[in-house]
Each structure stands twice: as structure tokens, then as C-alpha cells.
Amino acid sequence: MRDSALKRGLVTVYFNARELGHALTGMAAPATYRRDAETYDDYWRFRGSGAIQPRFHVIAAGVPDGATLLDVGCGDGAMLEYLARTKGVRALGIDISGEAVSRAGRRGVIARVQTLADLRSSGETFDHVVMSEVVEHVADAERFVLDAWAVTRQSMWVTFPNIAYFPHRLRLLAGKFPVQWVVFPGEHLRFWSVPDFKAWLAALDIPATRIVPSNGLTVAGAHRVLPNLFGNQIVVRCDR
Secondary structure, three states, X not given: OHHHHHHHHHHXXXXXXXXXXXXXXXXXXXXXXXXXOOOHHHHHHHOOOOOOOXXXXXXXXXXXXXXXXXXXXXXXXXXXXXXXXHHOOEEEEEEOOHHHHHHHHHOOOOEEEOOHHHHHHHOOOEEEEEEEXXXXXXXOHHHHHXXXXXXXXXXXXXXXXXXXXXXXXXXXXXXXXXXXXXXXXXXXXXXXXXXXXXHHHHHOOOOOOEEEEOOEOOHHHHHHHOHHHHEOEEEEEEEO
């Protein structure tokens, strides 16, 4: 038990040291830009394979076994694969990228090319709807979230990157815009801090039942104590 606790402690120290290092070097580091990525299919061709993320664990803890679940903007199906394996959910993924859906299919999950608006028009509903790191990519995020809320029977989960996370503040202090993209800057069209996102949902009459950071500067639970400063990816649960 002591060895396990020591290992967990060392891992925490290591990753937090890396986070601090990236924050400081990010103040001076130039942003990188790809000129050959012009479509969302290009985005998925350039991206590596998705891996298990801390936000998956937060969502899994709040989703009952065997529930129906829709993953909007499912990408390559990494989260769907995880939830199917750990929670036995009956899941469907939708995405606008045929490349992403093909990659999801290779993971063995059910996914199809479809817009959320079209799915809402079809009348399909689900116990739980998840939008993981998606809303920041959508220009009309208001309509997008309302469409998702309309097909939700029990809970809707939305995750977003916190623009007020301390490395981004340091970059602004150095006169540079925060870097949140993976392949090219046009990926992100909308930006929120934690209080801004909460106020935004309230304006849409969607209840933010729970807001929790899934990662960030985690030493001594800093990301939970001061989520708007030390939380990186934020998980929001909205209950019917």
C-alpha cells in the first residue's frame, strides 16, 4: 500500500512539474501552424489515435450501467469505446467527419456521419448525451447545445477547455494569445472561462447541476479548489 501511494505521489509530482514547465515555456514559445489542414477530415488525418482522458472517468462515474448514450462529435470513438467497456452503455456516436467515423468503426463502436440538428429532427432521444471538447469548435454553439438538450432524457454532459487556465493567462501576460488547438487555430471558434460558461448555460435555461475540472494543476487538489485558475478541461453535468 505504501509503495502504491508513493508511486501515485511521484506521478502526481511529475505531471504537475511538467504542467508548470509548459506554462512557463509557453510564455515565449511560438505557436505552430499547419497550412495543409483545411477540412475537418484533414484534422482527423493529422491527429493521433485518441487515448483515455481524465474527463472520461468523471463522466463514467455519473452514467448508470446499460444506459443509452449519444456521443456528439464522437471523433475516433475513444470515449465511446471506454464507456462501452466500463459501463456497458448502449451508445451511438455521430460526427460530421467521415474520417473520424471510419476510425471509430475500427474501434468497434457504432458511429455514423450525421449532424445533431438532423438527429433532433428524427425524434431520437437518449438517456444521456455527451459533448466532449466539441462546443468550442461550433460557431452557433447556442443552437448546438439546445439541440443536444432536446434529445436528452436524463443528463447532458458538456466538457470544454478553460480559457482562464493559468498557462493561458501567462501567455496573455507575455502578449501572446492562448494556444488551445491541436492542428490549426481555426479549430476553436468559441472560448469560455468557468464562470462565463455557467452564465452562458443559465442564459439558455439549461441547469448546470455540477461543474468539475477533470485535470489541470492537480497538486494538493488545486484544480478543485480554484477551478477557474487551475482547472484545464472542465466537465459540466446538466440534469433534467
